[in-house]
Amino acid sequence: MPSGFASPAQDWFEDRIDLNRHLVPDITSTYIVRVSGHAMEGAGISDGDELIVDRALRPRDGSVVIAVLDGELVIRRLRVASPDPGSGAGAVTLVAASAAYPDMPVPDPEDLVIWGVATRCLHRV
Numbered sequence: 001m002p003s004g005f006a007s008p009a010q011d012w013f014e015d016r017i018d019l020n021r022h023l024v025p026d027i028t029s030t031y032i033v034r035v036s037g038h039a040m041e042g043a044g045i046s047d048g049d050e051l052i053v054d055r056a057l058r059p060r061d062g063s064v065v066i067a068v069l070d071g072e073l074v075i076r077r078l079r080v081a082s083p084d085p086g087s088g089a090g091a092v093t094l095v096a097a098s099a100a101y102p103d104m105p106v107p108d109p110e111d112l113v114i115w116g117v118a119t120r121c122l123h124r125v
Contacts, residue, residue, distance in 0.1 A: 037075075091105070091106075
């Protein structure tokens, strides 16, 4: 005995779903990292989620980045303040999406290593 109803999409099926085509624009610069911790929950990124990260993208103000600062690997939102007219450089801060985690100011941007920009978050339902 059938259960449910026929899929309205069955007449439109052409080929297999290729997630690489939809989620990974450049396979040579893309990797997946599993999230550990709760610092980015306010941005919809939870402990155990997997992020698709593109090393080829240029990080910008507001990007969620995978970064190393003071030997610590973190996932945070990059904040770059407007440049100071005197020094020509803007202040850089790594910001969590949870109030339980403090901002991480970057005193010298040369000490910050960005491993890539997160483009998608995959989590189980």
